[in-house]
Amino acid sequence: MDELEICYMSAGALAPMIQSGEISPVEIIEAHLSRIRATEPVLNSFITLLPNEALAAARQAERDIRAGRYRGPLHGIPVGLKDLFNTGGVRTTSGSRIYDTFVPAEDCTVAARFREAGAILLGKLNMHQFAYGPTGENPDYGHMHNPWDPNLVSGGSSGGSGSAAAAGQCTITTGSDTGGSIRIPAALCGIVGLKPTYGRVSRHGLTPLAWSMDHPGPMVRTVEDAATTMNIIAGYDPNDVASVNLPVPDYTVALTGDIRGLRIGVPRQYLEAPLDPEVREAFNTALSQMESLGAEICEVDFPQFIDAAPISTTMLMAEASACFRDVLESDGQLLYEPVRLRLEAGLFISAADYLRAQQARTVFDRAARRLLDEVDLLAGPTEPVTAPPLLQQQVLAGEQEIGTVPALTQYTRPYNITGFPAISLPCGFSAADLPIGLQLAGRPFDEETVLRAAHAYEQSTDWHLRRPPL
């Protein structure tokens, strides 16, 4: 089989071939290593690549499967982890040279679950330093580049995960999302990114950014692979104080293709915010498509939307500065200047203001939950713009020029405040051939409805089948 075809196959397509022996994990890993060698000079998706370890694991997987010890749908599947997921025996930098030689003794819970499932770790993926930015900037390990146009950002903070999945460097990647860091690169790179409900996937062994808003989750090329990955990584973990002990369903069962009668609300305020006309058109076309599949689309009123920015910014900055205060004091001069400035600025937020933001969070959360009494899902564009150029400080969204950071987090941060599950999936391309993302958010711990709707829409379009020109 052609190596490039292997690299663009989903885990769902590869798994039965691996199980039957039609394809070997060794062949899959070799194909991906070739793809990485060919594209990495342009993309810079990886901080640490593990070719020898991955090939050794693939040979072991091949032996195990031949001996009848097939472990399930991720056995032999190439995975890349954002470099803030601790991996036992493999350095974990959090995107900073301060931790260039840090080698955790143990896997984080997510990495351990991938390992138990037989997935093969190809390497650790590049990220915005300390996950503190939505653009994928990193002077220590090099900036990340968008596979659709390397002059543009891949998005952040999980930028290496977005570019690696989009370019066929990995079948499955992971990200963490505090203000949009899974969904932003997913939208800008044209892949699927799921931020699960807060407490659904363990944060144990991940470098925190803001404890109350950090969410790990899958970044993949198909909704089915997001569901399959969730089957492995979701679930209670006593090592994470935020982990919630609720049963985990088989998420793939939810992928029925049937969204008849599903009520999807579009907050009026989303479309009144700065928004590129091409994104608006793609979003409206996606809504029409879901309506044609039987969903009921309606406008809802969410006036609290404008409060998302001050609430999330205050909480994020205060918590991040608390998380990294020791690093700031000991090694502040080694930090990327914009990250250092943000961390220092957060120290000026008073305890009273932080608690005010927490009070406002409760008000915001209640309002959002009331909306989900009226409808099953909330829909909007994931991003108001397509990928902007690297290091550009302002973007044009419709007729308004706004800061790149507030623009890229405009639609994502509300669901970090509420903790609702939210997915981004491709819903079109701009005239410049840049991906556009659709965001669907659901009730807490109802990832099934989010995945069901996303899958039905995805399968009725071919946006997810497009490949970047690499």
Place this chain on the structure above:
Amino acid sequence: MPDDTPISRQAFDESAARLGITGTESHMEELFRQVQGVLAGTASLKTISVSGTEPDMAFSSSGSPSE
């Protein structure tokens, strides 16, 4: 004339010293600019009615809807 900025330069310098923040003149100037923006954002929280609302000190997504 009243100063309508969220924090004066003198108050910023005193707070920075108390927090142990030091840097070049250009670094401190940029930090001052950013702190102005951050504090303007926190000030805008005052426009949100939160009377009678306790902060969720242990945030959880598992609370019941519409409470």
